Amino acid sequence: MPKFIYTVILFCIILWAIIVRYAFSTPPITFFKIAVLLTILFFALTFTISLPFYLYFHTKAPTFSNLRFLYHRSFKWGAFLSFGITFYFGLKAFNLDSLLNTVLFFVFYLLLFIQLRTKR
Structure with missing residues (x-):
């Protein structure tokens, strides 16, 4: 296993610790606090x-x-999946999860998948 993977694992642990600390210590009452958490x-x-x-x-x-x-290839697909998860949570957090917004996001997400799948 290459050395940079250990750095990535350590960075993941630090980021998840920050999320846990931020989620339990800060109430999500403002737009800024929710945006930082997302x-x-x-x-x-x-x-x-x-x-x-x-x-x-x-x-x-x-x-x-x-x-x-x-x-780098795996990072691209990780960012793609995490964008979908985070954006959906953002729609839920700001009460924008209507049927129209969900369908439009799904269409945008599908087009983004087609774009990322093609080789350049």
Whole structure:
């Protein structure tokens, strides 16, 4: 396992500790506090979800020597999934989760998936 993965794991632990501390110590009464919590959640989910994707890509191509490229690919998909989760929580937090907003977000998310799936 490369050394940068240990740094990513340590960063994930720190981010989740910040989320737990922020969620239990700060009441979500203002827009700013909710936005800060959702931003921290986005980064924590991105780094956490990218680790299983990295392990999947690494087992799929074990002889591939550029491991940072594999992590960048896994980071892209981790950010994509965490964006969907965080944006949906944001819709729920600000009471914007109507049927129309949910359908529009799903269409946008599907188009983003198609764009990310294509090779450049």
